[in-house]
Amino acid sequence: MVEKKFTTISIPTALAEKIKKRIEGTGFHSLSAYVTYVLREVLASMEEEEADEAFTKEEEEKIKERLRALGYLD
Amino acid sequence: MTRGMLKKMSLPHGGKLVDRCRLTDSVEINRSNVLYVDRDRAEDIENIAHGVFSPLEGFLCYNDLENVMENMRLEDDTPWTIPILLDVDREKLLDFKGSDRIFLVNKENGLVAEMEIEEIYQVEKKKVAQKIYGTIDTSHPGVANLYGMNDMFIGGKITLLKEGRKEFEKYTLWPRETRVLFKEKGWRDIVAFQTRNPPHIGHEYVQKTALTFVDGLFINPLVGRKKKGDFKDEVILSAYNALIKNYYPRDRAVLAVICTSMKYAGPREAIHHAIMRKNFGCTHFIVGRDHAGVGNFYGPYDAHEIFSNFPDLGIIPLFFRSFFYCKKCGGVVNEKICSHSEEDRINFSGTKIRAMLREGKIPPEDMMRKEVAQAILSFDNPFVE
Numbered sequence: 001m002v003e004k005k006f007t008t009i010s011i012p013t014a015l016a017e018k019i020k021k022r023i024e025g026t027g028f029h030s031l032s033a034y035v036t037y038v039l040r041e042v043l044a045s046m047e048e049e050e051a052d053e054a055f056t057k058e059e060e061e062k063i064k065e066r067l068r069a070l071g072y073l074d
Numbered sequence: 075m076t077r078g079m080l081k082k083m084s085l086p087h088g089g090k091l092v093d094r095c096r097l098t099d100s101v102e103i104n105r106s107n108v109l110y111v112d113r114d115r116a117e118d119i120e121n122i123a124h125g126v127f128s129p130l131e132g133f134l135c136y137n138d139l140e141n142v143m144e145n146m147r148l149e150d151d152t153p154w155t156i157p158i159l160l161d162v163d164r165e166k167l168l169d170f171k172g173s174d175r176i177f178l179v180n181k182e183n184g185l186v187a188e189m190e191i192e193e194i195y196q197v198e199k200k201k202v203a204q205k206i207y208g209t210i211d212t213s214h215p216g217v218a219n220l221y222g223m224n225d226m227f228i229g230g231k232i233t234l235l236k237e238g239r240k241e242f243e244k245y246t247l248w249p250r251e252t253r254v255l256f257k258e259k260g261w262r263d264i265v266a267f268q269t270r271n272p273p274h275i276g277h278e279y280v281q282k283t284a285l286t287f288v289d290g291l292f293i294n295p296l297v298g299r300k301k302k303g304d305f306k307d308e309v310i311l312s313a314y315n316a317l318i319k320n321y322y323p324r325d326r327a328v329l330a331v332i333c334t335s336m337k338y339a340g341p342r343e344a345i346h347h348a349i350m351r352k353n354f355g356c357t358h359f360i361v362g363r364d365h366a367g368v369g370n371f372y373g374p375y376d377a378h379e380i381f382s383n384f385p386d387l388g389i390i391p392l393f394f395r396s397f398f399y400c401k402k403c404g405g406v407v408n409e410k411i412c413s414h415s416e417e418d419r420i421n422f423s424g425t426k427i428r429a430m431l432r433e434g435k436i437p438p439e440d441m442m443r444k445e446v447a448q449a450i451l452s453f454d455n456p457f458v459e
Binding site: 027037038040041043044047048055059060066067070071072 | 084085089151244247250251253255328382385386387388
């Protein structure tokens with residue numbers, strides 16, 4: 001059985017209380033579950049913004065040639 | 075300048091498009107280190123190598139498998155719901171003793187890959203079945219397939235050395251290619267449609283509804299191992315070509331196949347299908363009723379609900395409920411936007427359409443486009459024997 005790995009993060013108590021109220025009656029069963037959800041969302045959106053172009057010009061030209069040969073590009 | 079040129083392409087899953095292709099004309103194989111793989115595994119290898127399964131670089135090791143089962147994520151927290159596994163016969167393992175590299179070969183299509191053995195492990199199949207499929211019932215095709223595998227599994231990175239021959243070369247595009255294609259077309263927002271059937275009017279309605287809000291539609295039929303009575307892959311492609319030619323705006327739809335087997339894992343597979351399309355460069359993914367389901371194993375909208383667990387999925391699901399023709403509305407609608415009763419509704423019954431086509435009849439035009447039906451009927455036998 002793989003050990004589940006967690007770590008502890010400190011947040012202000014007042015904020016924790018606000019979050020607890022916020023998640024009442026939602027699908028979130030704990031403060032940790034909510035914070036994990038939000039952090040995953042934030043990180044994913046940041047990574048999206050930092051994305052670099054994946055191909056060099058040469059690679060792209062080669063791909064375009066194949067796409068033309070297959071009829072996907074004019 | 076088109077809108078597509080103003081924004082970078084959508085990010086592949088895990089941040090980077092995997093490329094594990096080192097193709098060569100001369101592959102020297104050490105015969106004692108060969109593991110022959112079936113069609114499903116050969117497809118997995120190509121999908122890993124070409125980035126369809128990014129961020130996977132090989133078959134899962136045990137820790138990743140455990141995390142996929144327990145948390146629907148890889149060990150590094152990346153969402154991943156379907157285990158990609160390589161099984162091996164216990165006796166065969168004796169041949170590999172002392173080797174850390176083996177060759178994976180598919181005799182039928184000539185595919186050759188190299189694999190670094192990182193781990194050999196055993197799994198409790200019942201546990202995998204329960205976690206992934208939500209059942210251990212062997213009447214579930216995914217469970218039956220899992221139980222048919224060997225007891226031992228190998229995890230590790232693969233490198234594709236020789237491509238397998240493709241049945242639909244003309245329609246085979248890899249994520250690198252679709253990403254360039256979408257960019258060239260100036261598409262920024264692209265919706266993907268997963269299918270295993272020729273299109274009826276309901277499918278067209280869903281696709282066009284989604285297309286209204288994005289730049290392009292990526293129709294991506296899943297081809298591969300089929301059941302008796304399913305439509306043949308070439309029939310599905312021909313039917314879609316007829317639909318696109320006659321009813322879609324030029325340059326708004328792309329048709330290409332994805333070669334992978336259905337697992338029938340319902341909600342978990344809906345996530346997997348979305349991830350693959352994200353890697354192709356799509357920003358949206360259509361999820362219908364009972365997506366990737368089979369029998370009554372999953373609730374009709376389980377595949378919608380599961381998406382709420384993944385704020386970091388990186389592709390937007392577009393949920394569609396049941397759609398039908400409403401005699402009072404006078405068109406195709408869905409249960410969210412139609413107030414009329416069941417008596418006014420004509421459901422798109424795949425079984426009914428199939429039965430008519432089997433008899434060589436063209437279904438009514440409010441069920442299926444005439445051109446699509448004609449394309450299907452141009453085949454002597456459109457169904458898998």
